[in-house]
Amino acid sequence: MVWKTFGRENCSLEATASIIGDRQTLLVLRESFLRVRRFGEFQRNTGLARNILADRLQALVGNGILERREYQDRPQRFEYRLTQKGLDLYPILLGLMEWGAKYETGKEGTLVTLRHKACGAVGSPQLACPGCGEPVTASDMEALPGRGAVLKTA
Amino acid sequence: MVWKTFGRENCSLEATASIIGDRQTLLVLRESFLRVRRFGEFQRNTGLARNILADRLQALVGNGILERREYQDRPQRFEYRLTQKGLDLYPILLGLMEWGAKYETGKEGTLVTLRHKACGAVGSPQLACPGCGEPVTASDMEALPGRGAVLKTA
DNA sequence: AGAGTTGGTTTTGTTTTGCAACTCGTCTAT
DNA sequence: ATAGACGAGTTGCAAAACAAAACCAACTCT
16 A cells, blocks of 8 residues: 555646636636627627637536537527536636736726625625635645545555 | 626636646646656656647746746756645636546545644635535625626726 | 756747638529 | 617737757766
C-alpha cells in the first residue's frame, strides 16, 4: 500500500477546469444563464468566432451541460439549453460575477441582480456552513485530506 | 438616453474570466489554496511548462491575487502567497471542486474535505439566501437587470 | 572543484484561436 | 421564378498561446 501526497491527476477541480475552464466556454455559459439559446444570439453576444463557438457548443453538449434540441423543422433549427448538470454550474458563475463586481468592474459590471423568489430578498447568495448555517469564508474552513489524496496500491 | 439590452462588454463575469478563466491559472490557484508557495513546487504539482508558469504567476501578482515576497536573501528567493483578493476566490474554486466531484470524478476526486473550524461540521458550504438563510439554487433566484444592463447616453 | 538546488529566461516547434470568406437549405418579397 | 436574406454552421490561413528543452545565475554541499 502506497500513499501518495496528493492525487492531483484525478482532481475534481482540474476535471472541471478542463471542461469549462476557458474564457470562451464561460462566455457561452453566461449567455445560457441569461436564457440565450440560439447560435446567432450566442455569436453576437459573446463576439466569439463562429467556428470557436460551434466547437464550444458541441463540447458542452458532449459533456452534457447543454442540450441541443430542434425547435422547428422546415428550416431545421436547433437551440441549446442548460441541462440540470449545466444548471448546477450556477454557483460557480455567480461566484465569478460576484468577485468581478467586487474587485474589477464595481457595481457597473453587474449585469443582473438576483432576488430570492421565496422570500423576496435582493442580493447575492452567500456560502454558509452546512452544519451551523453561519456564513463562511476560506479561512473559516480547515482542509483535511480527501479521498483523492489516497492512492490505491502501487 | 439609450437603453441597451445588455452591457456585456463591461460584464463582471467576463472580467473575472479573463483574469482567472484559463486552465493554467486555475491550476496555479488550486496549489495556492493548498498552501503551495514556491516556483518549483507549483511546477511539479501542476505540470505546467516553466515559462507558462512564470507568466501566470507574474500575471496573478500583477492582478493583486498573489503577492511575491522574498523569504530569504543570499540566494535571493521568493514565494507566492494569496492576498485577500486571492482568498476571496475561494467560493469559486470550491464551486469548481464540488461540481467536478458531483459529475466527473466522484468522491475519488476530492483532494480535500473541508471542516468548519467554528462548529466542526464536515462538508462543503452551500449557497444560502442572504435574507432568509435558506439554501438556494439557480432556479430559486430571479434575475433582474443590474446596473450594468443600462447604457449611458449614446 | 564539481554536482546539485532553486528560480527563472530563451529558443524552437506545435497547437489553439480568430478572422474572413464560403456553403447549404430554407424562407420572403417581387 | 428569381433574387436576396437568414440561420447555422464549415474551411483555410495568419496570429497568438502553449509546451519542451536548453540555458543561465546564484548560491550550497561534499
